Amino acid sequence: MVKVTVCGAAGGIGQPLSLLLKLNQNVDELSLFDVVNVPGVGADLSHICSDSKTESFVPSSKEDKSALANSLKGSDLVIIPAGVPRKPGMTRDDLFNINASIVRDLAQGIAENAPKAFVLIISNPVNSTVPIVAETLKKNGVFNPQKLFGVTTLDIVRANTFISQLYAKETKPSDFNINVIGGHSGETIVPLYSLGNSKSYYEKLSQDDQKALIHRVQFGGDEVVQAKNGAGSATLSMAYAGYRLAESILKSFKESSVVECTFLNLDDSIKGAKEAKQLINGLDFFSLPVKLGVNGIEEVHYQVLQQISDDEKKLLQVAIDQLTKNIEKGVAFIKN
Numbered sequence: 001m002v003k004v005t006v007c008g009a010a011g012g013i014g015q016p017l018s019l020l021l022k023l024n025q026n027v028d029e030l031s032l033f034d035v036v037n038v039p040g041v042g043a044d045l046s047h048i049c050s051d052s053k054t055e056s057f058v059p060s061s062k063e064d065k066s067a068l069a070n071s072l073k074g075s076d077l078v079i080i081p082a083g084v085p086r087k088p089g090m091t092r093d094d095l096f097n098i099n100a101s102i103v104r105d106l107a108q109g110i111a112e113n114a115p116k117a118f119v120l121i122i123s124n125p126v127n128s129t130v131p132i133v134a135e136t137l138k139k140n141g142v143f144n145p146q147k148l149f150g151v152t153t154l155d156i157v158r159a160n161t162f163i164s165q166l167y168a169k170e171t172k173p174s175d176f177n178i179n180v181i182g183g184h185s186g187e188t189i190v191p192l193y194s195l196g197n198s199k200s201y202y203e204k205l206s207q208d209d210q211k212a213l214i215h216r217v218q219f220g221g222d223e224v225v226q227a228k229n230g231a232g233s234a235t236l237s238m239a240y241a242g243y244r245l246a247e248s249i250l251k252s253f254k255e256s257s258v259v260e261c262t263f264l265n266l267d268d269s270i271k272g273a274k275e276a277k278q279l280i281n282g283l284d285f286f287s288l289p290v291k292l293g294v295n296g297i298e299e300v301h302y303q304v305l306q307q308i309s310d311d312e313k314k315l316l317q318v319a320i321d322q323l324t325k326n327i328e329k330g331v332a333f334i335k336n
């Protein structure tokens with residue numbers, strides 16, 4: 001029996017993400033939590049004739065903690081797209097004041113009701129919300145770094161799509177699986193086009209076009225925020241990306257060679273984490289490709305950090321400087 005809970009299930013991401021999960025054969029129970037509108041979303045999804053069972057939970061008042069508790073109990077995987085999205089002119093960090101406490105309270109609920117669950121954080125700013133969740137779980141004595149995932153998959157999805165668009169006659173997006181490392185905001189996003197099968201295509205571009213491609217991946221979120229013009233940020237592509245990571249984790253319960261990039265806590269207990277940390281100025285959180293297994297993150301592929309080009313090294317340094325502050329801000333929110 002596999003139970004998956006989505007917190008923020010009635011939102012722009014939550015709804016299509018829940019739809020995709022409802023269709024996944026590896027999910028037996030789909031639990032939907034939100035502070036509004038979720039009974040309707042749950043009723044709607046429950047008519048789909050896939051085999052999983054859907055349940056929805058909404059608190060009856062601000063003080064009611066039982067709805068969250070009941071939605072989480074027995075969960076194997078909890079995915080969090082709860083919180084406010086950006087409007088034009090805002091940075092992800094501008095969301096910190098509202099989303100930090102939302103994410104902290106949900107993490108507290110996980111600590112109390114599903115301490116062994118895999119936890120996937122979509123809520124922005126990811127560079128700070130993931131440390132918030134880690135610190136909250138630590139405070140409760142239930143933190144397992146192998147099971148906490150900051151969802152940066154949308155950056156990989158964009159990196160694959162955008163390079164393929166430049167070579168539309170010769171390639172398809174699915175030809176690529178670019179490693180995107182660092183964090184999830186602007187210059188903390190570092191796509192590694194110099195590795196793997198993208199190398200030859202990337203090197204054929206002029207320097208200006210290379211820069212434009214990197215910039216498009218780093219600021220792809222802004223394209224959607226501007227196009228939605230005040231009505232939110234990426235939801236459908238994000239639902240796909242969040243689903244891809246969740247699907248890979250569910251697959252890794254049965255297969256042993258699943259690799260995804262994720263923003264993780266580089267705890268010494270994880271194979272390859274110590275080596276990674278030494279290559280990124282000792283940062284505690286960073287996105288890197290990781291090997292997944294039944295126990296979660298089994299190994300960090302730190303070797304990519306040794307293979308990157310000189311230009312990517314420069315991008316990495318900028319990312320490290322910004323990430324240091326974002327991570328500290330998240331940790332301080334819980335510790336102070």
Ligand SMILES: NC(=O)c1ccc[n+]([C@@H]2O[C@H](COP(=O)([O-])OP(=O)(O)OC[C@H]3O[C@@H](n4cnc5c(N)ncnc54)[C@H](O)[C@@H]3O)[C@@H](O)[C@H]2O)c1
Binds near residue numbers: 152233
């Ligand atoms: N990691 C990424 O790549 C990525 C991509 C896109 C969006 N995001 C982020 O995801 C978040 C959600 O975006 P969205 O477009 O779905 O927003 P949205 O406003 O459409 O939906 C958010 C949902 O969260 C719910 N919510 C608010 N407080 C809650 C709480 N305490 N418990 C449970 N649910 C709660 C709201 O009721 C709403 O239904 C934003 O922070 C956004 O910046 C991240």
Ligand SMILES: O=C(O)C[C@H](O)C(=O)O
Binds near residue numbers: 092154220222
């Ligand atoms: O841009 C945003 O605020 C949402 C998300 O982080 C994205 O990359 O699309």
